Amino acid sequence: MEMRAFDFVSAENADQAVSLLSEHGPNVIVLAGGTDILVDLKHAKHDPDVVVDITRAEDLKGIEVNDEGLRIGALVTHTQIMDDPYIQENFPALVHAAHTIGAVQTRNLGTLGGNLVTCVPSMDSGPALMALEAEVTVAGPDGTRRMGLEEFFVGPRKTVLEHNEVLLDVIIPRKNLGKPTDFLKFGLRKGQALALVNAASALWIGEGNTFKDVKISLGAVAPTVIRAAIAEDFLEGREITPENMAEAGRLAVEDAKPIDDFRASASYRRDLIAVLTKRTLDNAYRLAQGR
Amino acid sequence: MTDVTLTINGEERSASVPPETSLLRLLRDEFYLTGSKLGCDVGDCGACTVIVDGLPVNACLMLAGQVDGRDVVTIEGLATLEDLHPIQKAFEEFASLQCGFCGPGVIIAAKGLLDRNPDPTKEEIKDALSGNLCRCTGYTKMIEAVQDAARILRGEKEAA
Ligand SMILES: Cc1cc2nc3c(=O)[nH]c(=O)nc-3n(C[C@H](O)[C@H](O)[C@H](O)COP(=O)(O)OP(=O)(O)OC[C@H]3O[C@@H](n4cnc5c(N)ncnc54)[C@H](O)[C@@H]3O)c2cc1C
Ligand code: FES
Ligand code: FES
Numbered sequence: 001m002e003m004r005a006f007d008f009v010s011a012e013n014a015d016q017a018v019s020l021l022s023e024h025g026p027n028v029i030v031l032a033g034g035t036d037i038l039v040d041l042k043h044a045k046h047d048p049d050v051v052v053d054i055t056r057a058e059d060l061k062g063i064e065v066n067d068e069g070l071r072i073g074a075l076v077t078h079t080q081i082m083d084d085p086y087i088q089e090n091f092p093a094l095v096h097a098a099h100t101i102g103a104v105q106t107r108n109l110g111t112l113g114g115n116l117v118t119c120v121p122s123m124d125s126g127p128a129l130m131a132l133e134a135e136v137t138v139a140g141p142d143g144t145r146r147m148g149l150e151e152f153f154v155g156p157r158k159t160v161l162e163h164n165e166v167l168l169d170v171i172i173p174r175k176n177l178g179k180p181t182d183f184l185k186f187g188l189r190k191g192q193a194l195a196l197v198n199a200a201s202a203l204w205i206g207e208g209n210t211f212k213d214v215k216i217s218l219g220a221v222a223p224t225v226i227r228a229a230i231a232e233d234f235l236e237g238r239e240i241t242p243e244n245m246a247e248a249g250r251l252a253v254e255d256a257k258p259i260d261d262f263r264a265s266a267s268y269r270r271d272l273i274a275v276l277t278k279r280t281l282d283n284a285y286r287l288a289q290g291r
Numbered sequence: 292m293t294d295v296t297l298t299i300n301g302e303e304r305s306a307s308v309p310p311e312t313s314l315l316r317l318l319r320d321e322f323y324l325t326g327s328k329l330g331c332d333v334g335d336c337g338a339c340t341v342i343v344d345g346l347p348v349n350a351c352l353m354l355a356g357q358v359d360g361r362d363v364v365t366i367e368g369l370a371t372l373e374d375l376h377p378i379q380k381a382f383e384e385f386a387s388l389q390c391g392f393c394g395p396g397v398i399i400a401a402k403g404l405l406d407r408n409p410d411p412t413k414e415e416i417k418d419a420l421s422g423n424l425c426r427c428t429g430y431t432k433m434i435e436a437v438q439d440a441a442r443i444l445r446g447e448k449e450a451a
Contacts, residue, residue, distance in 0.1 A: 002311070003311035003313075004311065006311055010356065034352045034354065038354070039334060042332060043333075051310070102334070102422065103421045103422025104403065104421070105334070105348050105349045105400070105422045108346040108348050109349065109353065192422065
């Protein structure tokens with residue numbers, strides 16, 4: 001498959017990427033790991049005049065804990081998330097989510113930022129980060145802005161990003177560092193399969209063995225990754241029991257709008273939502289007990 | 292045009308190509324390194340797998356401009372004039388390939404694994420090869436060959 005002709009420029013840092021995008025826009029695209037965008041270019045879904053490569057921008061890389069929390073640069077690859085000792089120790093759910101993406105080759109190229117910006121409802125990076133109330137930093141010609149993932153995701157394959165804006169990083173707020181979290185993906189195979197449904201739950205154990213600050217997020221069941229607010233409200237402050245977890249699973253179905261497609265029917269997805277919600281709550285609870 | 296200079300199998304090479312050239316096209320059409328295969332061209336089959344800066348990646352999913360200044364190892368970089376690489380030998384010994392089309396990608400993916408993890412479990416081998424599709428042989432003999440090559444590379448067994 002041949003790609004249509006375009007110009008190629010490389011940005012050395014985020015500021016330069018923003019200037020290049022503004023200068024060459026609006027028919028420009030950002031190139032990171034290329035695992036989504038090169039496929040689209042070959043299928044001629046895009047016909048950009050200019051491709052701005054950001055893979056050399058050092059300020060978009062790196063994983064570190066700072067005053068705000070855990071910062072993961074947009075260019076961090078899925079492999080780097082899996083290999084990071086701090087994430088392994090504190091957020092096994094993020095390691096697991098990264099591991100379910102594509103295969104080794106895809107994870108060595110594909111970046112966290114690219115996964116979030118492509119914004120397909122089945123993205124595997126979304127649910128655990130959303131359950132951990134992660135925020136993103138976006139840089140544009142007028143400076144930077146910060147927002148939650150719920151605001152960043154607009155619809156299928158659509159985020160708030162303008163053509164001349166770049167995603168800088170993802171921040172898990174300090175209050176959630178080490179928060180027990182679990183992620184599960186249900187696909188038709190183990191390798192190289194998109195999620196029929198994926199889900200994540202994060203929680204603390206409150207006084208008297210109750211759910212505290214419980215957050216549930218679901219993917220592939222609505223136009224974007226979503227929070228299961230009805231299920232969360234039901235659980236908050238209630239005793240942690242298998243019955244309450246199962247009831248939360250049933251309620252999470254009300255939060256979702258699954259569709260029928262060639263991978264699964266909506267009714268099968270509704271069953272998966274209930275099961276995955278219950279299981280991620282149970283796994284997060286076990287993790288919390290171990291802390 | 293995009294000018295690129297990179298190291299391929301230890302040798303510095305340069306080319307000037309249209310910006311929409313993939314790394315795979317660069318290797319095959321400019322440098323005549325046709326060992327890396329063009330299968331699906333969209334990241335699904337792994338036939339184009341090469342090692343860039345130590346990590347196996349899909350050459351069909353990178354643009355030539357992205358590898359300027361970087362280090363690339365292809366299947367042509369494994370054997371010497373005298374000898375096959377231990378992984379290649381093991382694939383021969385275990386008859387792990389039939390038509391062979393998937394072979395370069397599988398062997399490079401296996402090298403990527405063994406470079407980082409000299410003593411992988413069977414599960415780890417399966418995981419490392421899950422991005423490589425084979426339509427003839429199946430995977431059992433490949434996994435056995437990778438286990439054998441790992442033993443040889445660790446010095447626990449003499450090469451055949
Ligand atoms: C074989 C295969 C299997 C896959 N399996 C899975 C899977 O199981 N689960 C899953 O979730 N995904 C999967 N993917 C999708 C893909 O690998 C991921 O979405 C990946 O994380 C995308 O990142 P990238 O760096 O390759 O993005 P690119 O392709 O470089 O970019 C993707 C989009 O994001 C934009 N972009 C990238 N970075 C930035 C930035 N910093 N600022 C602004 N815009 C940006 C680009 O312009 C483009 O629109 C798979 C892909 C392939 C090819
Ligand atoms: S040709 Fe690159 S993965 Fe199939
Ligand atoms: S041997 Fe024919 S595809 Fe693998």
